[in-house]
Amino acid sequence: MNPGTNKKAATEKRRTMNKIPVIIKREYLTRVRKKSFIIMTILAPVLMAALIIVPTVVMLNQGQDFKKIAVIEDGSDLFRTAIPNTKEAEFVYLEGVKLNELKTTFEQAGYYGILFISPEVINVPNAIQLISKSQPPIGLLEHIENSLEKEIERQKLLTYNIENLDQIIKKVQTRVSVQTIKIDAAGNVKETSTGIAMAMAYISGFLMYMLVFIFGSQVMRGVIEEKTSRVVEVIISSVRPVQLMMGKITGIALVGLTQFLIWVILTIGIVTVLKTTVFQKTSVTGVTQVTTQNLMTIDQTGTISAKTAEATSPEMEELAKFFSSALNQPWGVIIISFIFYFITGYLLYASIFAAIGSAVDNETETQQFMLPVTIPIILALMVAIGTMQNPESSLSFWFSIIPLTSPIVMVARLPFGVPFWQLALSMALMIVTFMAFVWMAAKIYRTGILMYGKKTSWKEMWKWLRYSG
Amino acid sequence: MALFEAKNVTKQYGTQLALENVSISVPEQSIYGLLGPNGAGKTTLIRIINQITGPDSGELFLEGKKLKPSDVAEIGYLPEERGLYKKMKVGEQALYFAQLKGLTRHEAMIRLKYWFRKLEIVEWWGKKVEELSKGMQQKVQFITTVLHEPKLLIFDEPFTGFDPVNMNIIKNEILFLRERGATVIFSTHNMGSVEELCDNITLINKANTILEGSVYEIRKQWAANEYDLVFEGDVKMDGNEHYNILNTRNDSGKSIIRLKTTSDIRTNEIISTATGSGNLLSFNPALPSMNEIFIRVVESRN
Numbered sequence: 060m061n062p063g064t065n066k067k068a069a070t071e072k073r074r075t076m077n078k079i080p081v082i083i084k085r086e087y088l089t090r091v092r093k094k095s096f097i098i099m100t101i102l103a104p105v106l107m108a109a110l111i112i113v114p115t116v117v118m119l120n121q122g123q124d125f126k127k128i129a130v131i132e133d134g135s136d137l138f139r140t141a142i143p144n145t146k147e148a149e150f151v152y153l154e155g156v157k158l159n160e161l162k163t164t165f166e167q168a169g170y171y172g173i174l175f176i177s178p179e180v181i182n183v184p185n186a187i188q189l190i191s192k193s194q195p196p197i198g199l200l201e202h203i204e205n206s207l208e209k210e211i212e213r214q215k216l217l218t219y220n221i222e223n224l225d226q227i228i229k230k231v232q233t234r235v236s237v238q239t240i241k242i243d244a245a246g247n248v249k250e251t252s253t254g255i256a257m258a259m260a261y262i263s264g265f266l267m268y269m270l271v272f273i274f275g276s277q278v279m280r281g282v283i284e285e286k287t288s289r290v291v292e293v294i295i296s297s298v299r300p301v302q303l304m305m306g307k308i309t310g311i312a313l314v315g316l317t318q319f320l321i322w323v324i325l326t327i328g329i330v331t332v333l334k335t336t337v338f339q340k341t342s343v344t345g346v347t348q349v350t351t352q353n354l355m356t357i358d359q360t361g362t363i364s365a366k367t368a369e370a371t372s373p374e375m376e377e378l379a380k381f382f383s384s385a386l387n388q389p390w391g392v393i394i395i396s397f398i399f400y401f402i403t404g405y406l407l408y409a410s411i412f413a414a415i416g417s418a419v420d421n422e423t424e425t426q427q428f429m430l431p432v433t434i435p436i437i438l439a440l441m442v443a444i445g446t447m448q449n450p451e452s453s454l455s456f457w458f459s460i461i462p463l464t465s466p467i468v469m470v471a472r473l474p475f476g477v478p479f480w481q482l483a484l485s486m487a488l489m490i491v492t493f494m495a496f497v498w499m500a501a502k503i504y505r506t507g508i509l510m511y512g513k514k515t516s517w518k519e520m521w522k523w524l525r526y527s528g
Numbered sequence: 529m530a531l532f533e534a535k536n537v538t539k540q541y542g543t544q545l546a547l548e549n550v551s552i553s554v555p556e557q558s559i560y561g562l563l564g565p566n567g568a569g570k571t572t573l574i575r576i577i578n579q580i581t582g583p584d585s586g587e588l589f590l591e592g593k594k595l596k597p598s599d600v601a602e603i604g605y606l607p608e609e610r611g612l613y614k615k616m617k618v619g620e621q622a623l624y625f626a627q628l629k630g631l632t633r634h635e636a637m638i639r640l641k642y643w644f645r646k647l648e649i650v651e652w653w654g655k656k657v658e659e660l661s662k663g664m665q666q667k668v669q670f671i672t673t674v675l676h677e678p679k680l681l682i683f684d685e686p687f688t689g690f691d692p693v694n695m696n697i698i699k700n701e702i703l704f705l706r707e708r709g710a711t712v713i714f715s716t717h718n719m720g721s722v723e724e725l726c727d728n729i730t731l732i733n734k735a736n737t738i739l740e741g742s743v744y745e746i747r748k749q750w751a752a753n754e755y756d757l758v759f760e761g762d763v764k765m766d767g768n769e770h771y772n773i774l775n776t777r778n779d780s781g782k783s784i785i786r787l788k789t790t791s792d793i794r795t796n797e798i799i800s801t802a803t804g805s806g807n808l809l810s811f812n813p814a815l816p817s818m819n820e821i822f823i824r825v826v827e828s829r830n
Contacts, residue, residue, distance in 0.1 A: 081627045089616060289611035293672070296578040296605040297628045299597075509580060 078298045079306045086281070086310025091317065100318050104325035112333045126171035126199065128189075129153050129161060135178040141210035142174075148199055150174070162190065171195075174203065181211060256474040257447045263397055264443035264471035266319075270401055271466060272436055274315040275408040279425065281307050282416030282508070291508050300505040305497075308409045315405070392482075393473050399486060404466030407493040408432070410500035417507035418515040418523075428517075439464035443471035450475035460485050462492035499524055529592070531556040531711040532577070532680055537586030539572055546572040547583070548735040554680075554713055554728070559706055561726035561743070562715040563818075565826055568732045570715040571608060574684055577713070578605050590680065601630050606673040608684035608715075610665055612657045619644075619653040622672050629676040636675065643671040647697065662689040670698060674705060681705060683714035687721060699725060719819035729818075731825060739825050747815040750824075753789045754814035755798065758782055763806035771798065786814055 090096055126148040132138060142150045151170070153161075158175055165173055172191030180186040187207065189195055216224060282304075285291040294303055415428040442458040449455065450472055459469040459477070465485045469477070506523035507515065532554040539547040547569045554560040562570050575581050577588065579600060588595040590602065613621055619640070626636035644650045647667045657665060666689050674681060686702070687695050702712060702725060716722060722729060723743065731739035739746065754774065757765070763783040767773045770793040774786045783806075789798070795811070802808050816824075 078628055078630075081624070085624050089613075284613070285611075288614060289607055289609040290613055291611065292580065292607040292609070293605065293611045293625060293669075294628060295580050296603065297600055297625075297630075509575070 079302050079309070082298070082303060082306025083310040083313070086307050087313050087317075090277070090311065090314045096314070096318070100321050101325070104322050104329060107322070107326045108329035108333065112330070125149070127151060127169055128172050128174055129156075129165055129168075129170045130174045130176070131156055131158055131161065133158070133175070133177045137178070137181075137214065138176055138207065138210055142203060142206040145202055147196075148202070165190075166192065176207075180207070181214065256450075259393070259474040260443070260447045260450075260471040263393070263473070264440065264446070264467050267397070267400060267404065267467045267470050268436065268440050268443075270315050270319065271404050271408050274311050274405060275412045277311050277314075278308055278409040279412035279416040280422065281311065282413050282504075283419065283422055283425075286417065286508055287421060295508070300508060301501045304410075304413050304501055304504050308406065308413060311409070312402070312405055315401075389473070389476070393470075396473055396482065396486075397470050400466035400470055400489070403486075403489045403493045407462065407466075407489075407496050408436070410493075410497045414500040414503040414507065414520070417504040418510075418520055420511065424515075435463040436467070439467035443467050446471045446475075456481070460488065462489045465489055529556055530554060530589075531591060532713070533589040533592075534573070534577065535587045535589070537573065537576060537583045537588070539569075539576060539581070539583050545735045547576075547732075549586075550730075550732060550735070550737050551586075552730050552737075552740075554711055556711055557706055557709055558727040559702065559712045559714070559725050561722045561729035562713060562732065563717075563719075563722065563729055563822060564715075564732035569735045570732055571684060573732070574605070574682055574713070574715060577680075577682060578603060601676065602679045604629075604673040604676065604678040604681045606669060606681075606683045606686055608688075610662075610669050610689075612665055612669060614656070614658040616657060617653075618649075618655055618657060618660065618668055621657065622668060622675070625672040626675050631676055639675050640671065643675065647671065647701075663691060663694050666690060667694070667698075670701070674701075674710075677710075679709075679711060681710050681712045681714075683712065685716055686714055687716065687718050695721075719817060719822055722818045731822065733826050733829055738829055739821070743818065746821065747818070748813060750816050750821050751813045755787055755789070755795070756810075756812045756814045757785045757787065757798075757802050758809040758811075759785070759802075759805065760807040760809055765802065765805050768801075782809065 125146075128148055128150050130138070130142065130150050130152045139152050144150055148171070158173065161168075161173055172189055172195060175188040175190065177183075177186040187203075189200070189203065213224075213228070216228070221227065285294070285303075291303070298306075411432055415425055415432070418428065419425050439458060442454055442464065445452070446455040446459075446468060455468060455472055458464040459472050460481065462485075465488070469482070469485050503520050503523050507520070530553045532552075534550065534552045536549045536551055537547050538545075538549055550569070550573060552560070552562075552573075562573065564570050572581075576583050577595075579595065579597060590599050616624075622640050623633065623636050626640065627633060631639070641650075644653060647670070649664060649667055652660060652664060652668075657668070660668070666686075670686070673683070681702075683702070686698060690698060699721065702714075706712060714725075726743050728742050729740070729746065730737055741749075760782060762778065763785070764776060765773055765785050765787070767787070770791045771787045771789045774788050776786075777784045787798070799808065799811055802811070
């Protein structure tokens with residue numbers, strides 16, 4: 060006999076023990092231990108952080124790379140003072156120099172490039188050339204274009220012989236920026252940014268899509284694996300099919316949540332670490348360089364007047380605005396809803412995927428069933444992207460109520476503010492639907508998982524759904 | 529007393545009749561063979577016993593009581609197609625299945641060590657299943673089937689994929705398990721193993737039972753008054769009014785003569801006549817092999 064066996068006690072234990080946790084544990088551990096999981100989990104936040112950090116670093120480096128540019132005019136003297144220097148570039152106006160001569164020597168002379176302005180520029184806008192050995196940065200080009208445009212405009216206006224033209228122009232110059240303010244039901248006023256809402260809508264909508272789709276199809280692959288390797292027969296003889304299905308779905312959901320959490324924590328961690336090292340430098344250089352930048356760098360969203368621009372860096376202002384706007388988002392509702400929609404949406408789709416996995420013999424056979432499942436998901440993603448343009452459209456409304464698409468569309472709508480009754484209705488429908496789908500999937504699964512060699516049709520699945528025993 | 533009984537089990541898949549009024553009765557601590565050509569309904573019956581699927585009609589009893597879902601803990605099932613997770617390590621996998629069968633991790637570990645040592649696969653504990661040969665995988669699966677010491681063991685084609693040496697090991701393990709009190713049902717095409725192992729059999733063909741009973745009785749029944757006489761040296765016998773000589777074979781200095789009685793003659797009389805023909809070494813009823821019986825029964829039905 061085996062050692063350590065107390066038959067009666069063991070038998071009693073067998074009957075009472077719930078086996079779903081055992082299944083969940085296996086599903087979870089085998090996936091979390093996979094190399095691909097570990098790599099993805101670590102790599103994705105690094106990439107995310109890189110996405111956030113790299114543009115900043117590039118911007119800073121551009122600033123430090125000072126350029127001297129020679130300006131030559133062909134025979135005229137219209138733009139001597141038209142282009143102001145910036146922190147990135149100095150414009151040196153050269154007289155009596157031939158373009159062809161300078162072309163060969165400008166590098167030795169310490170110039171980054173030659174800006175050649177032909178006198179036809181007043182009438183022919185593209186009569187300007189910037190000659191350099193490397194591709195000039197876009198910011199530099201914009202600066203030159205803006206400056207010359209302004210100067211040409213000014214000179215054209217001069218031809219109308221208006222008195223005190225310069226003062227008039229200064230007076231009429233205005234800068235417009237729409238400030239968005241949201242009033243909630245309690246009448247509280249919150250300053251928000253449409254940009255933030257759009258970004259959040261995009262991120263949460265896309266994240267939801269990824270989580271539901273990736274982990275949902277993992278469920279399907281897991282079911283197919285068990286079916287083709289016939290593991291399922293061994294397991295079904297010890298646990299009920301529904302237990303196996305729910306164990307698998309739950310285990311994979313936990314894998315998804317784990318990965319998601321690690322991503323969030325790592326991304327925040329990496330960004331904070333880099334921010335303290337990189338951004339500190341920005342704030343110092345930012346302030347000192349403001350004055351030279353003047354009007355040119357003022358952005359579309361800022362409401363900075365010329366005076367304040369001299370006091371604080373526009374970037375800092377923007378950053379502060381960004382954070383205050385981000386903080387003004389209804390975070391509680393967004394996070395709770397996101398988790399709600401992830402769980403219900405995932406359960407809904409995972410159960411469909413499980414049913415499909417049980418009905419086929421291998422992965423290639425899944426095609427015919429996958430299409431009708433993929434369509435609502437893709438549609439939802441498209442509508443979610445449309446939502447960012449127009450959150451109040453009736454299309455967005457309906458798609459955020461219909462359960463198959465609501466997880467993706469509703470989370471995209473949330474940052475723009477959703478009436479409570481709509482959210483409640485959508486959630487209620489979601490709960491009813493996901494329970495119905497899990498129930499149906501379990502019925503199909505129970506029959507399908509033990510069917511081999513027959514090509515399954517929709518009709519067949521419908522029949523399985525109605526089996527009683 | 530019968531440990532397991534199935535009474536008038538019928539199962540239909542769509543229009544396909546898989547089992548029709550099949551009954552089996554498996555005595556305690558015996559080995560029961562479930563035979564039949566491919567597609568006869570053996571696997572369906574096994575699945576019903578495992579409660580993977582339910583019968584349309586008929587009843588099942590374990591130890592005289594109606595079979596209930598919790599009884600799966602008392603049944604060990606080795607499916608025909610081996611089911612193991614390919615990417616999972618052998619030991620972990622065995623532990624998983626043991627836990628699904630309701631053993632605690634600690635208990636499972638102790639038993640697994642015992643069995644891994646017994647079947648000499650200890651060094652495979654940390655390997656992935658896909659690295660194992662088919663026979664190895666089968667040993668692992670065999671262990672996971674018997675580990676929780678169920679009262680009833682069901683093996684669906686347990687010998688496919690084994691070389692003769694390992695086949696013998698598994699045969700001995702099955703006999704050993706019976707010694708320890710287990711009752712075994714197994715389905716096979718390997719008739720040699722049926723003769724060696726089975727106490728009773730049921731032969732299923734086209735969803736129906738066509739032969740049932742103890743192996744010895746069935747073979748005797750099918751012997752149909754045939755006897756084998758073995759003589760030393762080269763011996764010939766002639767038929768008479770009581771029996772016919774069917775054939776005579778010479779095998780390494782012995783003559784084997786098969787005769788068939790045509791009247792109600794007593795075997796003693798045959799022996800006394802035979803001793804006059806030469807030095808009689810043995811006299812046996814000529815038991816046809818299960819293989820012969822299987823083929824003859826199935827063909828006569830088709």
